[in-house]
Amino acid sequence: MAAKPKLWYFHGRGRMESIRWLLAAAGVEFEEEFLETREQYEKLQKDGRLLFGQVPLVEIDGMELTQTRAILSYLAAKYNLHGKDLKETVRIDMYADGTLDLMLMVALAAFKPPEEKEESLALAVKKAKTRYFPVFEKILKDHGEDFLVGNKFSWADIQLLEAILTMEELDASVLSDFPLLKALKARVSNIPAVKKFLQPGSQRKPPTDEKKIEEARKVFKF
Known part of the structure; x- marks a missing residue:
């Protein structure tokens, strides 16, 4: 084993x-x-x-x-969370990298002095609402599928769920303007392995x- x-x-x-x-x-x-x-x-x-x-x-x-x-x-x-071919893989990597950039803002903010930390976290929430989440909402709207790439659960979806839940810890209403992301959050959260985590x-x-x-x-x- x-x-x-x-x-x-x-x-x-x-x-x-x-x-x-x-x-x-x-x-x-x-x-x-x-x-x-x-x-x-x-x-x-x-x-x-x-x-x-x-x-x-x-x-x-x-x-x-x-x-x-x-x-x-x-x-x-x-x-097997990386797409069926190179074109899917590069899209998954692109989406996941964008999400990781957002998450890095939160990770680095934790180690700043209190006043800078608060400002950095507020900026992360603002960027989630104005830069990152609109992109993912549009991706879901444009292809009309259940997941970000190839209508199959991938690395990009799990990274996005982590980001969504992290941002909701900072602002519970962060998804108020993103109905498709709300649906994706519910969908991915109910995958058995994810639900267990x-x-x-x-x-x-x-x-x-x-x-x-x-x-x-x-x-x-x-």
Whole structure:
């Protein structure tokens, strides 16, 4: 039996959360090793396990993978969430990359001073409403299908659901002008593996609070 993928990161969302979402959506069980001390992090570096000296780190299929988007792309291809051909794949990548850009704004805001954090999160919500969500609403309207690409659940859909739920934590009415995104949210949330990940007690992480931020600062010294 193949070993479960193992994820190395601090005990928070950050760049790892999208990886957790994708594995969960694929129905893949995974283990986590939380970095809680500077020594743990330095040992990974000393042992040459972090290609560019940073996490996320994912152990899978006899490999040690770093760089978030590369990891996500590999997992999407491995678990058949990456489209049936190159044209579908590039559209999925394009949509997922756009969503990840939005999510990165939220991840980085968590580590800013309180006044800057509030401003950055407000900007992320504004961009979700005016730049990102209108694009996805139009995609769904133009092709009239249940999912973003090829009328089949893909990496792009799960990344978008993560973004929608994150933005709703910041502004509960963020989807008020996007009926097709509301329908997509309900559709994807009811996929059994996704529904399971949304239940209490799963490996989904709550919003990163100040305690987790301070723990991360001690480990990564930023």
